[in-house]
Amino acid sequence: MSEKSPEVGATKKNHGWFRRNIPKLIIIIAAIIALSLIAKLPERQRSTEPEEAAPVNVSVMTVVSEPEFADTFILPAVVEPNRIVTVSAEVQGRIERIPLTEGSKVRAGNLLVRLNADLIKPQVAITEAQVERDQIEFERMKDLVEMDATSQSDFDDANTQLAVSKAQLKEIRASLERTDINAPINGVLNDVLVEEGEYVQPGTPVAEIVDIDTVKIVVDVPERDISFFTVGAEAEVFFRYRGDEKSLTGTITFISELADQQTRCTSVEITLQNKQGLMRSGQIVRVQLTRRKIKDAILIPLLAVIPMENSNAVYVVNSKQAQRREVKLGIYSGDRVRVISGLEPGDKLIIAGHRFVAPGQKVNIVEENK
Numbered sequence: 001m002s003e004k005s006p007e008v009g010a011t012k013k014n015h016g017w018f019r020r021n022i023p024k025l026i027i028i029i030a031a032i033i034a035l036s037l038i039a040k041l042p043e044r045q046r047s048t049e050p051e052e053a054a055p056v057n058v059s060v061m062t063v064v065s066e067p068e069f070a071d072t073f074i075l076p077a078v079v080e081p082n083r084i085v086t087v088s089a090e091v092q093g094r095i096e097r098i099p100l101t102e103g104s105k106v107r108a109g110n111l112l113v114r115l116n117a118d119l120i121k122p123q124v125a126i127t128e129a130q131v132e133r134d135q136i137e138f139e140r141m142k143d144l145v146e147m148d149a150t151s152q153s154d155f156d157d158a159n160t161q162l163a164v165s166k167a168q169l170k171e172i173r174a175s176l177e178r179t180d181i182n183a184p185i186n187g188v189l190n191d192v193l194v195e196e197g198e199y200v201q202p203g204t205p206v207a208e209i210v211d212i213d214t215v216k217i218v219v220d221v222p223e224r225d226i227s228f229f230t231v232g233a234e235a236e237v238f239f240r241y242r243g244d245e246k247s248l249t250g251t252i253t254f255i256s257e258l259a260d261q262q263t264r265c266t267s268v269e270i271t272l273q274n275k276q277g278l279m280r281s282g283q284i285v286r287v288q289l290t291r292r293k294i295k296d297a298i299l300i301p302l303l304a305v306i307p308m309e310n311s312n313a314v315y316v317v318n319s320k321q322a323q324r325r326e327v328k329l330g331i332y333s334g335d336r337v338r339v340i341s342g343l344e345p346g347d348k349l350i351i352a353g354h355r356f357v358a359p360g361q362k363v364n365i366v367e368e369n370k
Contacts, residue, residue, distance in 0.1 A: 055361075055363055055364040056322075056353055056357050056361060056362075056363050056364065057366045058315075058322075058352060058354065058357065058363045059350070059352035059366060059367040059368070060317055060348040060349060060350050060365055060367075060368050060369070061348070061351050061368070062346065062347075062368070062369070063300065063343050063344065063346060063348075064298075064345055065297060065345050066296070066297050066298075067296065068293050068294070069294045069295075069297035069299065069333075071291040071294055071333075072291070072333070073289060073291070074287065075219050075220070075286070076219070076284060076286060077218060077219035077237070077270075077285050077286065078217070078219075078282065079216075079218075079280065080216045080217075080281060080282075081210045081211055081212050081215060082211045082212070082213070082214040082271070084208065084209075084210050085184060085209045085211070087112060087181060087183070087205070087206055087208070087209060088202075088203050088205050088206060089115070089178075089200040089201065089203065089204045090178040090181075090202055091115065091120075091175050091179060091202060092202055093117070093119070093199070094115065094116045094199045095113055095116075095195065095196050095197060095199075095200060097113070097196065098113055098114075098192060098195075099114075100112060100192075101189070101192070102191060102192055103188065103189065105187075105188055106183040106187060106188070106189050106209060107183065107186050108182075108183055108185055108186055109182050109183065110182060111183075112181050112183055112189070112192075112207045113180075113181040113194065113206045113207065114179065114180050114181070115180075115200070116179070117176055120172065120175055120176045120179065121176065123172050124169070124172050124173060124176055127169040127172045128169060130165045130168070131165040133165075134162040134164075135162055137158045137161065138158045138159055138161075138162045141157075142158075181207070183209055184209075185209060185211055186211065187209040187210050187211040187212065188209065188211075188212060189207060189208075189209060190208045190209060191208040192207050193205045193206055193207060193208065194206045212279075212281060213273070214273055215271070215272060215274045216253075216269045216270065216271055217235075217237055217250060217269070217270040217271075218269055218270075219268050219270065219287045220265035220266070220267055221265060221268050221289070222265055223265065225291060226259075226268075228289075229255060229289065229291075230252070231252055231253060231255060233290075234250070234252075234290075235249070235270045235290075236249055236250075236287070236288040237249070237250055237272060237285055237287055238285060238287075238288065239286070246278060248273075248278075250271055250272030252268060253270070253271040254268070255268050255269075270287060294338070297338055298338065298339045298345070299337065300314070300337060300343070301335060301336060301351050302332070302336060302337045304349055304350065304354060305327070306355065311326050312326070312328075313327065314327055314342070314343065314349060314350070315349075316343075316347045316348055316349055316350065317348040317350060317363055320362055320363060320364075321362055321363065322350065322354075322357040325342045325347075327339050327340075327343060328341045328342060348365075350363070
């Protein structure tokens with residue numbers, strides 16, 4: 001029996017190894033070829049630059065300065081009558097007549113209450129007779145003195161008695177006149193405090209008259225603002241009359257020297273005419289007061305301002321790009337605010353879309369307000 005040669009066994013062994021590893025060799029060769037091809041391709045740029053942000057649509061307004069801006073503010077106020085007068089009796093007597101009713105308009109001198117004068121009229125007649133008698137005695141004493149028929153002291157006594165009688169007559173007549181209690185001012189008879197037949201003494205209140213042809217508007221001004229105002233300055237008063245908004249211009253006539261200890265507000269009175277009776281006592285109204293007038297003031301919409309951590313900022317358009325500006329703000333006026341610094345007339349201020357832009361970002365102006 002013949003033996004296999006070593007060369008033949010080795011050959012068979014190698015052929016078996018190749019058959020088992022052919023798939024792996026193919027994969028390795030394919031990978032090498034692929035890597036070679038990739039190496040020959042142009043090198044791609046590994047770091048790409050960030051894409052530029054698209055322009056943001058914004059609305060702008062051209063900043064302008066107002067030649068004169070009135071720094072005003074509005075406060076609630078209360079209407080008060082110009083005067084409230086309580087009329088009292090000056091003599092005693094029984095009330096005989098009350099010709100007017102409550103709510104009637106009265107003029108100075110109109111009869112309010114009439115007292116019975118039956119007890120005073122006889123006193124007038126008696127005193128008039130006494131004056132006539134004393135006048136005769138005075139004339140007689142005067143003639144006797146001129147004839148040296150009596151002493152000078154007798155003449156002086158007669159003169160004194162005549163003066164006393166005349167004074168008494170004047171007093172009695174004044175009492176008679178005061179049985180008619182008349183209105184001392186123009187106004188409205190707000191209240192009648194007595195009834196016919198009632199007996200009154202001197203000082204008894206009989207009627208109340210309210211003067212509303214002129215009214216006072218009382219407003220409490222905060223301590224920080226009171227220094228802006230002086231007597232004689234004008235103020236606008238807004239109120240409602242039968243559902244309609246109306247306004248009248250009044251004049252500051254009084255500024256209290258004492259501030260309220262709790263509110264630190266100072267009472268200010270504004271006087272205005274109310275002859276048409278548009279306002280009533282106790283009515284709540286609004287007063288527009290002007291602190292000062294500012295020259296060349298720049299005012300912008302409050303919504304255009306972006307609050308920062310320690311400041312305020314706005315965005316303006318500079319060569320189609322957004323530019324942030326820090327601004328210093330002043331007084332507020334409705335939905336506008338005054339800019340003290342940071343903006344100049346002619347700047348194009350972004351008023352819509354400004355919260356979507358960043359410094360240097362391109363913008364697209366879709367609306368421009370002059």
